[in-house]
Amino acid sequence: MNDFQLKNRDLYDRLLSEYKPGKTKSQGPSNIDRDDVDTIIGVRIRPILPREAEEGHVPGVCSRKDGAPIVDIHEFRQHVRRKPVLDTSSYTVDKVWGPEAPTHSLYNELVSPLVPFAWNGGIGTLFAYGQTGSGKTHTISELERMVAAELFGGKLEGDREIHFSAFELAGNTAFDLLQQRTQIKILEDAFGETQLLGIVEAQPKSASDLLSLIETSTSFRKTSPTTSNDVSSRTHAVCRLRIANPSNPSQGGEEGILFLIDLAGSEAASDISSHTAERMKETKEINGSLSTLKDCIRGRATLALATQAGNSAANLAAAKKAHVPFRHSALTKVLKHVFDPLSQRRCKMAVVACVCPSLANIAQGRTTLRYAEMLRVQAPKLGLVEYDSNLPATWDNIQTRAWIQKNSGSPPIDGALLAPHENGNQLIRLLEREFIARCQLTPDITSSRAHAFYEKLWTLHIDSRRGAKTAPSNSQTSDNKENEPEEPAPLIPFTERLRPGMFIRATRTHAGYEKKILTMLLCPEGSMLSSVSGAKVVRKVAPGKLLVWKRYICANVTPAALKGAFDVNVQKQIVVPVEDMDEEVKMEYDAATRYYFQSV
Ligand SMILES: Nc1ncnc2c1ncn2[C@@H]1O[C@H](COP(=O)(O)OP(=O)(O)OP(=O)(O)O)[C@@H](O)[C@H]1O
Numbered sequence: 001m002n003d004f005q006l007k008n009r010d011l012y013d014r015l016l017s018e019y020k021p022g023k024t025k026s027q028g029p030s031n032i033d034r035d036d037v038d039t040i041i042g043v044r045i046r047p048i049l050p051r052e053a054e055e056g057h058v059p060g061v062c063s064r065k066d067g068a069p070i071v072d073i074h075e076f077r078q079h080v081r082r083k084p085v086l087d088t089s090s091y092t093v094d095k096v097w098g099p100e101a102p103t104h105s106l107y108n109e110l111v112s113p114l115v116p117f118a119w120n121g122g123i124g125t126l127f128a129y130g131q132t133g134s135g136k137t138h139t140i141s142e143l144e145r146m147v148a149a150e151l152f153g154g155k156l157e158g159d160r161e162i163h164f165s166a167f168e169l170a171g172n173t174a175f176d177l178l179q180q181r182t183q184i185k186i187l188e189d190a191f192g193e194t195q196l197l198g199i200v201e202a203q204p205k206s207a208s209d210l211l212s213l214i215e216t217s218t219s220f221r222k223t224s225p226t227t228s229n230d231v232s233s234r235t236h237a238v239c240r241l242r243i244a245n246p247s248n249p250s251q252g253g254e255e256g257i258l259f260l261i262d263l264a265g266s267e268a269a270s271d272i273s274s275h276t277a278e279r280m281k282e283t284k285e286i287n288g289s290l291s292t293l294k295d296c297i298r299g300r301a302t303l304a305l306a307t308q309a310g311n312s313a314a315n316l317a318a319a320k321k322a323h324v325p326f327r328h329s330a331l332t333k334v335l336k337h338v339f340d341p342l343s344q345r346r347c348k349m350a351v352v353a354c355v356c357p358s359l360a361n362i363a364q365g366r367t368t369l370r371y372a373e374m375l376r377v378q379a380p381k382l383g384l385v386e387y388d389s390n391l392p393a394t395w396d397n398i399q400t401r402a403w404i405q406k407n408s409g410s411p412p413i414d415g416a417l418l419a420p421h422e423n424g425n426q427l428i429r430l431l432e433r434e435f436i437a438r439c440q441l442t443p444d445i446t447s448s449r450a451h452a453f454y455e456k457l458w459t460l461h462i463d464s465r466r467g468a469k470t471a472p473s474n475s476q477t478s479d480n481k482e483n484e485p486e487e488p489a490p491l492i493p494f495t496e497r498l499r500p501g502m503f504i505r506a507t508r509t510h511a512g513y514e515k516k517i518l519t520m521l522l523c524p525e526g527s528m529l530s531s532v533s534g535a536k537v538v539r540k541v542a543p544g545k546l547l548v549w550k551r552y553i554c555a556n557v558t559p560a561a562l563k564g565a566f567d568v569n570v571q572k573q574i575v576v577p578v579e580d581m582d583e584e585v586k587m588e589y590d591a592a593t594r595y596y597f598q599s600v
Pocket residue numbers: 046047049130131132133134135136137138139226229231232233234263264265266354
């Protein structure tokens with residue numbers, strides 16, 4: 001607390017008691033319906049500590065009395081000519097726990113859903129984020145105790161094997177906390193999986209076993225004093241609980257994972273001014289990895305929204321913008337299963353942003369709350385996506401299973417084995433080999449039947465994409481298909497309709513051989529300052545004459561990993577003369593897979 005705050009404390013207390021929420025405008029996204037989002041962002045405001053109370057600290061970061069998920073930050077501003085005033089800014093998240101809220105309520109509302117989710121084969125991840133001294137380690141260690149009690153409490157269905165490991169990440173280096181901080185390697189294997197080479201796992205048999213392992217690992221964490229905390233954790237600590245269920249083939253042998261992550265505390269610019277070069281480097285690395293984490297959480301949530309809620313234009317636009325740079329930091333690389341857009345795993349995530357309550361710390365609190373707000377992804381405003389039996393994008397898990405059962409012949413493929421948790425869109429995104437393997441979990445299903453069924457689903461999907469384009473969104477698309485007017489045949493030759501974004505099949509001759517290629521037109525050669533080869537192109541057009549482009553810069557289009565899918569490689573450009581172009585090819589972009597498919 002500074003002199004001004006201490007001297008005007010009575011006035012501040014009065015202004016605070018007179019403050020009426022609602023007068024201030026929330027600076028974040030509105031409190032939207034978050035049911036469709038599998039990432040929950042909460043804020044915990046810790047109490048003022050006895051030491052801080054002795055020093056005269058007063059609260060400047062407050063939760064709302066009516067339980068609204070909004071945090072108010074009060075700034076006490078000095079005026080040259082007028083009396084000091086209270087300047088309040090508000091931040092909206094999904095849940096807020098004030099200083100009086102016990103860790104139990106945070107556990108019940110934020111963490112408890114992750115435990116049965118991981119128990120049943122999903123990946124649950126909890127992050128504690130915030131400035132140094134804001135209560136992350138305190139919160140995570142209490143939550144770990146509750147997780148241990150729930151895992152071994154006997155209330156979860158079935159038997160599982162729990163494997164515990166703990167490590168900390170300092171920059172790009174990882175240390176095993178069960179092996180007295182022995183350095184371990186983070187590697188990506190030939191299958192693209194991240195491996196922690198040399199890490200030790202323990203198999204606790206009871207809650208007390210697990211707690212003593214957690215205690216041992218915590219004792220090896222690296223700490224250094226900061227302005228706000230004498231024992232500040234300067235690394236990210238990851239507690240990983242692998243939950244194996246070898247007896248249940250319906251999960252395809254997949255284990256659940258629960259990550260409990262205590263992130264390194266962020267520090268305010270004023271706090272780092274006196275740092276040594278080594279501490280500055282450490283702070284830079286922490287800030288860099290936290291920034292990557294933010295981009296990954298947002299990117300992943302944007303993609304999940306676009307996939308779950310059908311293929312509306314708003315969703316397609318959101319999916320196109322989403323970027324998940326999980327390879328940019330060791331932390332997000334270790335969490336590849338969670339962040340890789342190609343990962344087939346079901347994931348849920350919870351973030352608890354911890355904040356110090358004191359008026360003296362509002363600058364750091366504001367930074368934390370801005371970060372928390374940024375992690376929330378605004379759901380695009382959509383019309384209700386109605387179920388349509390011919391549109392896999394509209395099926396939930398139950399409808400997906402029913403479709404499988406009804407359309408897979410006799411004996412039918414078991415929907416619960418092929419799509420234990422997936423909706424229609426997620427079923428389409430399954431890799432072909434995974435799809436076939438899951439089909440064959442049903443007795444008597446041969447590989448050729450499984451392949452035929454895979455093709456049937458894809459034919460329906462491609463047909464449905466065409467139908468969705470031509471029919472009004474919420475009418476009975478499939479029933480009216482015969483009555484739809486045929487698209488009129490284009491009267492103008494395609495070479496006279498050439499435009500950027502058009503797909504063209506062309507014949508190129510190289511060393512006497514002819515080769516058919518598929519390309520996407522980018523722009524006429526010469527419409528930019530230089531050609532692909534870098535040579536300057538001069539356009540000569542007689543006055544009054546139309547400029548007719550003879551050659552186009554095109555992007556290479558190549559088959560993708562999925563059957564029938566194509567990828568546009570914008571970075572691989574070629575120049576195609578118009579005389580080499582054979583025909584226009586109608587392609588459609590599919591947001592679920594992020595590939596192009598030939599229109600049927
Ligand atoms: N909810 C709470 N109730 C009581 N005391 C708390 C609470 N949260 C934190 N504290 C106390 O505040 C102090 C700082 O907490 P903690 O070490 O958890 O902060 P941190 O955010 O992990 O800091 P760092 O990032 O520097 O490691 C500790 O003394 C802790 O006991």
